[in-house]
Amino acid sequence: MIRQLNKSEAMIFLNGMYRDIVIGMDDTCIDQYFVPEYVQVTDGVCSDLAEFKHHIRMLRQELQSVQISPFTHYVYDEPLQTATLRYTVDVEKKNGKRGQVELIAIFELQGEKILRCYELSCPLDQKAEFKEIASLS
Template sequence: MNKQLSKSEALTFLNKMYRDVVIGMDDTCIEQYFVPEYVQVTDGVRSNLDEFKHHVRMLRQEVQSIKISPFTHYTYDEPIQTATLRYIVDVVKKGGKRGQVELIAIFELQGEQILRCHELSSPLDQGADFKDIASLS
């Protein structure tokens, strides 16, 4: 049986995942955080674990740095192991172009790994340059 995470344990886990995978753009540690059957839907684009790894590699090619604000919204439904987050991502692309994207993400956890993620992204005042950053492939 998979370990059930408490609200604070889930928050710690998600913060570590964001630090390592998203901010660090490190595709080599993805299996530590995500189940092999992982499914992500971002702005209607569905991807599996291999496609998510490719997305992280593409970010590393196109993006100089990513910073994530503290979560402005965090709820956790402990019985069903589901976390909902809202936050702002500051992105600096290679070449210096800067932008911000607001994200709302719902994570379904399975033990100490992520089973599914559903995300909605919205660029903040940068037009088309950052429209697809969350689903870059």
């Protein structure tokens, strides 16, 4: 039987994933957080686990740093094992340019791993070059 996470466990799990993979831009620990059948849809673009790993490697090549605000919204549906988050990402590119992107993400969990993620992104400073950050490949 697959263990279900409660609201606080899911928050701790997701914070760890963001710390290790998004902020740390570490693709080596992705399998610790995601199922092999992982599917992500970001701004209408669908990708699998291999494409997500490539996305993280591309972020590491393009970005100097990534910081994530505390979640401004966090809703967890325990029976469905889904977490809905809203947060802001501050990015600095290696060329020194900075920008902010707001994200809304819905995660479907399967045990202590992520099965699916649906994500919408919006650059807050209207710089077109930051629109692709969420789906850089």
